[in-house]
Amino acid sequence: MATLLRDAVQLTESQQLVRSSIGDICADFDHEYWRTRAETGEYPHKFVDELVEHGWMGILVPEAYGGAGMGTQETVVMMEEIAANGGGFSAAQAVHGGVYNSVPIVEYGGEDLKSNLLPRVADGEASIQAFGLTEPNAGSNSTAIETRAEASQDGDEYVINGQKIWTSRVDVSDYLVLVARTTPLENVEKRTQGISMFLVDLEDAYDQDALDIESIPKSASDFVHSYELWFDDLRVPAENLIGVEGEGFYQVLDGLNEERLVIAAECLGLGRLALERAVQYATDREVFGNPIGSNQAIQHPLAEAYARLQAAKQLTYNAADRAASDENVDLGAYANAAKFLAADAAYQAADAAVQTHGGFGIATEYDVERYFREARLTRLVPITQQLALNYLGEKVLGLPRSY
Template sequence: MNFEFTDEQQAIRDAVADVAKRFDDHYWSEKEDKEEFPFEFHRAMAEAGWLGITMPEQYGGAGLGVTEAAIMMNEVAKHGGGSGAVSTIHINLFGPHPIVVFGTDEQKAEWIPRLVSGEDQVCFGVTEPDAGLDTTRIKTFARKVDGGYIINGRKLWTSTAQVASKILVLARTTPIEQCKKPTDGMTIFYTDLDRSKIEVKRIRKMGRAAVDSNATFIDDYFVPDGHRIGEEGKGFSYLLHSLNPERIIVAAEAIGIGQDALQRAARYAQERVVFGRQIGQNQGIQHPLAENWIELEAALNMAMKAAWLYDADKPCGAEANAAKFIGARAAYKACETAVLTHGGLGYSREYQVERLLREVLVYRIAPVSEQLILSFIAEKVLGQKKSY
């Protein structure tokens, strides 16, 4: 068992850090204040070739695994950009996975190079107002017509839809009551995001203001047959292929934000002098920071184990979910400790840690809740009866 990064993996970390460090705290604070998408950061990552790290080499990608993607996203998160930085490029790593695995050669050749180069940006239309985590209950429906489908429905939390040119949509093509299993009868489409026909309404939220989240309204939208991914009715099973990679990458991102907050707190503890000595000399400050480091390192090891299992084509559902659970919690705790370490200044925007705390909270909520993860572990690992 070897925990050391390969030379290639270390080179990824160093190269990604070089890009991320070009965008300082002022840049990210300004993007948040203006609620403006980080186009410059997205362009820099595209030009450096990082948008295609998991894409096949024949289509312009690097053809690397989830391990390398997790390393990359952890590094992106560690340099002040928080969830704004990682969300700018996050969807490229797992969203198009159904295209890579189940798309035709023509679809891959047409779509993937444009995602790798950054010419196209894709948003993810899966979650719905009345379905939540119970994806089988989605109501968006694609009705078959000559040459394609007419889609009607509502999607919620569609990130980057304000700037995306493409949308990946999960829709029912068979009513649930006509299916043998609730997971049957759903189909994935990858198509143009035509705002003249699809309404995109921004959701104001607690953090990550630079990267938009939206309610999306699709009414009588025609999608040609050539924009369907794989077989009709198999969409849910296709979607499952991207769930474990997403949880692993989300864990790595959250941990990176926690590591950034911890380093900021540790520096401040060395610099801040109260009653004639550094506050970091006090165990009341030292011990919480030390606990943060322990918890973040433990979470990172779990995330890397899950990534290794996935890349080795081994079962990793429990590890991927556990990494997301403990990674998000450890990161949240580290950001909270960073604010408290800064005292009153931690509440100010100048020191950035309040922003990191607001932004890291989402990782405890999405893309899957802590409660559902615990239920999954109880059932799949500990043999308990299904509770949901």
């Protein structure tokens, strides 16, 4: 069954290679490993070290800088497999930033920044796990961010003040990609202008005593920690500006759709995992003298989960193929639909898995309660389901904007 969903789409040779290599690594980390991480809240260092050792953190780093030079087509496979093989959405999230945050540097970084940093990311010496965009006063309305980066008189550095919220993996990162306003909102023609992207060396920030962080207690993704951050006159060298000053928002948007497809794949992996555990339990558990899976009230929600995951997977992988082609497609239409459908499919699968387990559905030893909490989270991040629908409603269907 799980194999059917795993094989639901035809993979290219390089995708097959990714699937088997990642599968081999994941095979050494069983359900107990992930359960213990969730119970203790400890980041899965051993698992991530294995990925690093095999070069997977450099999957999106070009070969010229020591990486694997792969793209979204391969990254969807990598992340779906990590989630599906027991780690769930959280395991994928544990490495998501490390894999993805090098992309703006690849696309927009100056040559010095690239040649200093990317080879170190590819071989695991440096990690860029953290990405700070969301702010308490802006939320989903990213152009309303208030964190300010002001160029110093001599132009050698920027001085940063402000606050971020929900910045994940700061505790396991050497660098933070920070999005800040270089021109105040009231001085730009369009809200999307005047925003810039910076690479912040976290050790340097702590040494300057210019960064405070506080962990946010939360009830899902137990071993991937998120933080509130405060910047107080943080000085960042001018060469750490990523790309063009004032163009940062467009740079963020540029990689967004492909990243959203990868998130959809992480949801698919979680859904596959929940479904597999539920089918196993429904086959093994007998009540009233029959396996509970023979009752259609148990069977149908699992069959429905299968159908929904199958459909979302077709869309996600098709979109990843189109992203890799030279076709001029509106990737946003695919990426937002894929993320919306995959998150909902994962949620329905996890809910069915909990119901299938009866009372044990909430016992931590069966893991499905953890999958359910994670599946709920997938409907909130990295954008909420409503914001994905807003994109489809306004940009694809051409309906009037409400905000």
